Amino acid sequence: MTAVLLVRHGATAWTGERRLQGRTDVDLSEQGRADVRALAPAVAAWAPRTVVVSPLARARSTAAILVSGWDAAPEPLVDDRWAEHGLGDWEGRTPDEIGPDYARWRAGEVVPPGGEPAASTRDRVAAALHDAAALPGPVLVVAHGGVVRAALDVGLGLGAAHLVPAGAPSLTVLDVESGRARLRHYNVV
Template sequence: MTTLLLLRHGATEWTQLRRLQGRTDIDLSADGRQAVRELAPVIEAWRPRTVICSPLSRTRSTAALLGARDVVVDERWAEAGLGQWEGLTPDVIGDDYLHWRGGVLVPPLGETPEVVTARTTAAVHDATAQPGPVLVVTHGGVIRAVLAQFIGLSTGRLVPVAAPSITALDVDPDGSARLRALNVAARPG
């Protein structure tokens, strides 16, 4: 069994404005950096032995703030592409936003849930073959996809993943998993 620590990156300016980021490469805001520093003791308590992150700057900056060394950058942990919705807010998108959050709609030119699930499932299997606990610095949509695939929690039944927060899974060699912690943040919210 390997403990997989899924860390959503700290907040960006777009997070605070509720703009959908997807693959748009935006770095952390000052508040996001501070929140990562506050969460650091929680992460340190898990004593991760391997650190993997998405290639986007907000995840790489989060890993750097945690003092992570020898970070493996893996494209499969990048956020879902949201196509024409990147940069928009839920208010601008309207009712389609709720359908997307419920897992029944794909943004125009966006990445399908099946593609996100396929790449993240392979990434989980590779990550859990590394010395654990394994810390993966990633994104909210990716965490929701992993929870849907490995725990059976549909995206429509999950609250948004806080930025930053930890979700922990215990993953067995056969791929079965148990949820150990969900959306643990240093700040209430």
């Protein structure tokens, strides 16, 4: 059994404005950096042996802060499959600017114009979660809220409608074995 620690990145300037980030490469705000430093001891307590990170700056910066105090921290493995859900034309917009389609998207009924279908996100996250669980564990994965939800969907059958959003930053821990997952912690901030 491998413990897979899913960390949602810290806050960006867009987080506070409720702007959808998707694949837009927005880095952490100063508050986001401080919040990641506060979360770091909870992550370090697991003594991760492997670190996997989304290619987006906010995730890479979060990973760098989390491992900064470790002795012999492993070099993070960048995996594009952990990048945030592509939101197409909605990136940079707020839910109020999007209107009623925002709630329909959250319910899985709508794909943003130019965005990534939810099934595509689930498929790539399923493969990434499987591969992460095969690495020396515990495995720290630093990614995004949308892919944390997708991991919980593919690993546990918990769709987004059954979850409160993951905080920025937050820690979710899955025990993964033979393609099956068990939720140990969710949204620890």
